[in-house]
Amino acid sequence: MSLDNSYDLVIIGAGPTALTTAIYTTREDIDTLLIEKGAVGGMASVTDLIDNYPGFSKGISGLELSEELAKQAERFGAKIEYDEIKTLTDEGRVKLLQGVSEQYRAKAVLIATGTDYKKIGVPGEVEYLSRGVHYCATCDGAFYRDRPIAVVGGGNSAIQETLFLTRYASSIDLLVRSTIKASDVLQKELQKYIDNGKVKVHLGTNIVRIMGENNLVNKIEINQNGATSILNIDGVFVFVGLFPNTAFLKGIVELDERNFIKTNQDLETNIPGVFAAGDVRSGATMQIASASGEGATVALKIRQYLERNK
């Protein structure tokens, strides 16, 4: 880094994509800074067990994998700073990144900002955030040992997280807007908990509002095919999908109709020298193995870009 906070490469985010890129770039003496607004490891760091990442025959906890990736990148000289990038300005050979308080300069930029959880947008959701409303089972599931909860969603993540939560909750009301769309394997596993009475599935059901007492959730109003009723529960876990972390790039970098970043085959955006990889990229397959794969690919493309623009 020079005195004016300049780097060869600044990576926005420090999830599996960013950390893999940093392992490659720093090993090749490309001066690399990662800027992270939350937790190093991104979504992987809050995933309980990662069973499908190659090389770990017994699986590995998301936190452990994140720590190992970060250590490996730091061993080669990667630097990680905590800040949130608010905007990016293209000045040709130099890109300016404005953080909350600092400005960073880079010859090349990698956007690896991943995704965040979608909200359901009902009264009480914001008010009771972390006081009964949650989006991460690994982070908050243990607070609900022997207590009744509801889970919202019917896709793979919702069912996977419901299965995880069965180890804590006394009962789970699974609220599904239409039908369960999770894989057959997950549905088969879920059936065991439906059969033993731990999970009750409510199809065609929406939450109308989340209510509480003493600042803590204690019930929800639901609408099942037009009929409303109250469920007494202590917590609501919402898993209704993800949206890309690209709001700060609107009008700057070209996005697709779902706001994911468009790239060419070199994983470069419409701005030369600004690359995107991992879950935030249009067409990404949303797996840690593919995030790491894209991280490695983009590192090589960035090296070529830097060599061309010396």
Ligand SMILES: Cc1cc2nc3c(=O)[nH]c(=O)nc-3n(C[C@H](O)[C@H](O)[C@H](O)COP(=O)(O)OP(=O)(O)OC[C@H]3O[C@@H](n4cnc5c(N)ncnc54)[C@H](O)[C@@H]3O)c2cc1C
């Ligand atoms: C519940 C759940 C379970 C999963 N289970 C598995 C699994 O078992 N196996 C598997 O392969 N995959 C799994 N995944 C998917 C996997 O976690 C992702 O594919 C992977 O983490 C994507 O990596 P990424 O680096 O592209 O993005 P992320 O992991 O999302 O990391 C992006 C990082 O960028 C940061 N960031 C965002 N905006 C800014 C900004 N403006 N400034 C600074 N930093 C910013 C974020 O804080 C975050 O840390 C799971 C995902 C979820 C949600």
